[in-house]
Amino acid sequence: MIKHIVIWRLKDFAEGNQKEVNAAIVKRKLESLSGRIPGMSLIEAGIDFSRSDSSGDIVLYCEFSGRDALDTYQKHPEHVAIKDFIGNVTQERRVVDYEQS
Numbered sequence: 001m002i003k004h005i006v007i008w009r010l011k012d013f014a015e016g017n018q019k020e021v022n023a024a025i026v027k028r029k030l031e032s033l034s035g036r037i038p039g040m041s042l043i044e045a046g047i048d049f050s051r052s053d054s055s056g057d058i059v060l061y062c063e064f065s066g067r068d069a070l071d072t073y074q075k076h077p078e079h080v081a082i083k084d085f086i087g088n089v090t091q092e093r094r095v096v097d098y099e100q101s
Contacts, residue, residue, distance in 0.1 A: 001041075001100045002064040004073075007056035009092040015085065022089040023047045023058050029082040030060055037076050039069020056094070070097065 008026070010019045017025070030045040037043075042063040048055045064070045073079055 004062040005096045006060040007094045010057045014089040039065040
């Protein structure tokens with residue numbers, strides 16, 4: 001099983017919205033992919049409430065059946081369609097992909 005985790009820090013203002021509005025939009029867009037990507041068994045998105053200096057603003061957690069399924073997700077048209085918006089509102093992005101045996 002592959003686990004895919006992404007943490008974003010968002011710009012204070014982008015795409016005509018404050019950070020909090022964009023976080024909600026990103027969460028909704030990501031969660032709309034549930035059940036639509038072959039090989040993806042779980043997708044969760046969460047908005048940080050701690051607002052500490054070391055926290056991100058939004059996190060994505062996904063589980064995939066294997067590396068090929070993660071590849072499929074990365075290239076899937078519905079995922080690609082939301083990447084521009086997320087990129088436009090993002091200040092910083094960190095990602096970890098790992099295999100759980």
